[in-house]
Amino acid sequence: MKIDFEHCPGAHCENGVTVNMLRFYGIRISEPMVLGIGAGLFFSYMPFIHLHGLPVFSFRPLPGDIFARVMKRLHIKVHSRRFLNKDKSMKALDKLLERGIPVGNVVGVFFLPYFPKEYRFHFNAHNICVVGKENGIYTVSDPVSLVLNGLKYDELKRVRFARGTYPPFGKMYWVEKIPTTTPDLKSGIISGIKLNCKRMLDIPIPYFGIKGIYLLARNVRKWEKRYGVKNAALRLAQVIRMLEEIGTGGAGFRYMYAAFMQEVSDVLQKPEFRNFSTQMTQIGDLWRDFAYEAARKFKNRGENICSYDKLADKLVHIADEEKRFFTSLRQSIE
Amino acid sequence: MKVEEVPQDVGYLKDSNLRDIYYALDDSGSYCQVASIGWQPRTEALSLVWEHISEEADEIRQDVLQGKKSPLAYHMKIRLFDAGIMASYSGISKKTVKxxxxxxxxxRLDDMFLQKYADILSMEVEELKKV
Known part of the structure; x- marks a missing residue:
């Protein structure tokens, strides 16, 4: 059986699944709106956690947070479940599909056959939406893909039970009940923005939000001395990968957030949010410029290559701008 | 970033149906979605990571040929498995994997046991025995 599901590509997997699922239930909101309501703009740098020998950088909140926040703020009841038994998890999935319910799944990308080989890392927080099953082949709506993809029973089982860091344990989620009234976007937007400001400005430990960017800037200056040319280059490449990795909409969600600001100005009818959008676009441009210069640095290409100190200065500038942005955004919303 | 500035540098996504979706400004100054096939700095970041992995794998390959490491070490490396990930997939303890x-x-391992490793790395037992 195949559910009549409109697949629209999105920048990010989790936002994209949320958008497509909501559209299936007749709620049409855009991906930037999902990002904004879900307070999805973030920065974290955790030098003490290592993955594949490199520290963890991230431009988004924990996987699952955006979906959960959006559904909560739109008063939509969702259900999610994890499994220990692989076959049981597949049966539970089939049952939901028979009832015509699209089911979100958290999967690992390493064994995902339609991903290019170079993108397959042991990353276990990718989101897809299963929307049908015919002759043992599951139809899968993956927002980062332009079209629907097919996965065999064994392939889907394997990615749902990927192992390694944060194994998904066949996690699946679906919409149980939607409210009869049209959702109130305004209150969702306001609490989304408030939470986002709080997360960027107020977390008291130095690894998250603006403080995280300052910390990264301080550390970048020491990288070459401390870790050697090669490892420093790898670290820098890792930042760029996370910043521009498939699914950020450019510049680590900054452009998407700028698009959100534009929509907010229309929904709340506050023209000043157009200014915020412009500011955020400029911040996005600064991140892109940083990425461009960083790539020249680790590839050692061309003349006038930035030193690590210069790159750190760029980060400090970005952090200053973001601090200014979120401080004035908070003032305008209160 | 404007729509016409969205990079279209052909990279690893070439042969897949995956695309990067960018949010960019159109002529009227409104944001819209633009699909991109890649951006050079990012492709370079990814290729640097892969270069590093293949360098490390080559070193391990030499070690295997000199009898310092088992072929399993090489096959795990090129598939980015460390002992922890392998332990978690196989249920064998990390210490034993090491x-x-x-x-x-x-x-000393028999084919039955090697089959377990081979299945997880999606390869044949015979391939697993050599580099």
Whole structure:
């Protein structure tokens, strides 16, 4: 059986699944709106956690947070479940599909056959939406893909039970009940923005939000001395990968957030949010410029290559701008 | 970033149906979605990571040929498995997996046991025995 599901590509997997699922239930909101309501703009740098020998950088909140926040703020009841038994998890999935319910799944990308080989890392927080099953082949709506993809029973089982860091344990989620009234976007937007400001400005430990960017800037200056040319280059490449990795909409969600600001100005009818959008676009441009210069640095290409100190200065500038942005955004919303 | 500035540098996404979706400004100054096939700095970041992995794998390959490490170590490396990930997939303890990275211990394993590793790395047992 195949559910009549409109697949629209999105920048990010989790936002994209949320958008497509909501559209299936007749709620049409855009991906930037999902990002904004879900307070999805973030920065974290955790030098003490290592993955594949490199520290963890991230431009988004924990996987699952955006979906959960959006559904909560739109008063939509969702259900999610994890499994220990692989076959049981597949049966539970089939049952939901028979009832015509699209089911979100958290999967690992390493064994995902339609991903290019170079993108397959042991990353276990990718989101897809299963929307049908015919002759043992599951139809899968993956927002980062332009079209629907097919996965065999064994392939889907394997990615749902990927192992390694944060194994998904066949996690699946679906919409149980939607409210009869049209959702109130305004209150969702306001609490989304408030939470986002709080997360960027107020977390008291130095690894998250603006403080995280300052910390990264301080550390970048020491990288070459401390870790050697090669490892420093790898670290820098890792930042760029996370910043521009498939699914950020450019510049680590900054452009998407700028698009959100534009929509907010229309929904709340506050023209000043157009200014915020412009500011955020400029911040996005600064991140892109940083990425461009960083790539020249680790590839050692061309003349006038930035030193690590210069790159750190760029980060400090970005952090200053973001601090200014979120401080004035908070003032305008209160 | 404007729509016409969205990079279209052909990279690893070339042969897949995956695309990067960018949010960019159109002529009227409103944001819209633009699909991109890649951006050079990012492709370079990814290729640097892969270069590094293949360098490390080559070193391990030399070690295997000199009898310092087992072929399992090489096959795990090119598939980005470390002992922890392998342990978590196979249910074998991390300590035992590490033991099997040594050639002497590896040679003692029978085909039944090797099949377990081979299945997880999606390869044949015979391939697993050589580099």
């Amino acid at each position: 033991k099997h990275l040594q050639p002497t211990e590896f040679e």
